[in-house]
Structures are given as C-alpha cells and as structure tokens.
Amino acid sequence: MGEAPLPPTRWALGGAKTSGYGARFAELIADGADVVGEARLADTLVERGATILDAGSGMGRIGAHLLSLGHRVTAAEPDPALVEQSRRTFPELPVIPLEILALSPEALAAAGAPLAYDLVVCVGNVLTFVAEDTEVAVLRRLGSLLAPGGRILVGFHLQQGPTTARVYPLDEFVADVAAAGLVVQHRFGGYDLRPVDDLYSVAVLAQG
Template identity: 60%
Template sequence: MSELPATRWALGGEAHLGYGRRFADLVARGEDVDGEARLADALLPRGARVLDAGAGMGRVTAALRERGHEVTGVDPDLALVDQAERTYPGVGLLPLDILALSPEALAARGRPAEFDLVLSVGNVFILLAEGTERRALGTLRGLLAPGGRLLIGFHLTGGPAGSRAYPPEEFVLDVEAAGLRVDLRAGGYDLRPPDAQYAVWLLSDASSRA
C-alpha cells in the first residue's frame, strides 16, 4: 500500500495536544460527552454493528458499547489510541486511517466487514488530508451494510486549529460524487435546525431505495 497523505490533524502537531486530556478530564468529572452517541443509538436497533471512524480518545465507541452495540473504533493517532485505552480500558481502538479501511483490513483484525452505521463525528472531515474528502466518503460508503447509514458532524465556523472550511454546498457535491445522498442535515446532535456554526449529516447509499 502506498503511503497515505498526512492529515490536517497530524500536520497540526502540538496544537492538538490538549484534545485527549480535555475530554479525559470531562469524563473524569462526569460531564455529559455523549451527545453523538445518543443520536447514533436512536438510529439503530439493539446490537447493531457500528464503525467509529476517527474515534479520537474513544468516548463515542465506549458510549455505544455501553448501549449494547458492536462497535469498532479506529483512529490513526497513536497518542489518542493510547489515551483511549487509559480512559476506557479495553476499548481497543485500531490504529488505522480512514483511507486505509477496507472490508479485508477489518476482517483481518477480527472486526466486521460491513456496518449498520458508520460514524465520523467530532470534526474528522475538516481534519482529513487535503483533497481526500471524496475518497474518504467513498471508502466509508464501501463499508455500509445494506440499508446502512453514515453520520458525519463538523464545525462550519470556529473549527479546531489547522482545520479547513467546508461549506455545506461543497460537502453535498462531494457526498453525491461519492455515490451517497443526504437524508438529513441538522445544526447539532439534538437535531436542531441547520445553522451556520455546525452541521450534522445523515447519509445513505444513493443506489439504495429512498
């Protein structure tokens, strides 16, 4: 496999060092960090197969496992994978980039090859490597089970250091080019109306029945 391009997250270096510690502190204090997981859980039957692509320090993976789902979390940042294991012992994130995912790569690690829901939340898509958004969307589409859906969320303004601006109209073009369709857009994981600050998207395979 050819070397994968560096993500904006990786290029940000020390600018992102506080992310894992901040969320670990929130978890330790008992703060509510489960907004994404609550929405994902509402979209799923019990015991569903979920891929958390760009799992960070594992909070959504852990929350959905507590709700009874079979969750595979992946993140290429080894420091975050280590942080996840300290915060959620046994969470077992796979150190993989989204662009390295495939049914074969996951099956080789004893994980499902297709999923009822693929998550990529917490600004993952505005921190991908430059110019790889359509490739990432296509990769994740290829991991959807029949009837499966994709849940993505990112800041439209005020994103983390090193992130890109990703206008909704450009995202929709990339979604359609990757063979997906937009089923829902909201302004947050509580499904409030769309706004100019944050976007939550629910996508599905455009080749399946609406």
C-alpha cells in the same frame, strides 16, 4: 510494488499538537460532563445490538458509550497517542490503529472486525481533519463499509472550528457526498436535532 503511502492528515500535520483534544476530554469526563451527545443520536439511528464503526474515534468517548448500550462497536483511529489514551481509558473498546482510507476488507478482517456496518459514526470534526483532497475518497470508503440500509452520521464545524482544521463549506460537502455515491438523508444544526444553522453541520448519509 507496494501501495503508495497515504498523505498525512490535517490532524497529523497540526491538529493533534494544537488542539489539546485528548487532555480536554479526559478533564471533562473526570468532571462528570456530558460528552456523549453524538452517541445518543447515533443510538437512535440503529436497532439494538447494531454493528457500528466509530471512524476517527479519537480518545474513544463515543465508541465506548455506544458499546455500553449493547452495540458491537469497532473504533478506528490513526493517532498513536489517542489510540493509547483510548485503550487506557476504555479498555473494552477495540481500536484499529488505522485511518479511514486504510480500512480495506483485508485490514478489517486481519483485525477481526466486521466488514460491513449498520452505522458509521464520523463525528467531532474528523472530516475537517482528513488529508487535503481526500474528502471524497474518505466518504466513498465509509460508504463502502455500510451494510444494506446502513447509514453514516457525520458532524463538523462550519465556522469557529479548531484552527488547524479546514473550513468545509456546506455546498462543497454536499457535492463531495454526491461524488462519493452517497445521499444526504437528513441535516441538522446539532446532535440534539436543532434546525440547520451556519455554525455546525450534522448530517445522516446513506448509499445513493
């Protein structure tokens, strides 16, 4: 018997169609805008030449910047249009065309990717776009991909996020983190380490 198919992500159900995300970031990059704030924080969390997974890498802006800083970066993205955009825009960034729940050791090995990571980056509302009721499983899977001492950088809107994403209240997120066997090491209100607020949540997670 084969494995049960994975449930559709909220992104597949509507986010991709309505957000204009890929085109917006292509335009911002063409205009020379700063689109790598998340990557600057990610870079401070690791030693030089770290092994990094960009989980839900979208059009590749974060993974590509971390790669340019000398890290060994693997990107994983399930939306075929974004995989195509990422490969066209950042051909040097390896992208596994799979979603987080499909990142088994076998799948990573088949893609020639590391099985364990110093840092997993899961930013830009990825967690609010995963399939309904898979948040704990997604967090657990990300935790299972950490090297000893490895960490996860997560960021998503608490309010005023994309209309096709879920609202993910902070207390529910913190409970899901614990249910996934992880702990919250740090919390901020943005990638510039501003104090926590009720608009956006940045968290650094580690194995409990």
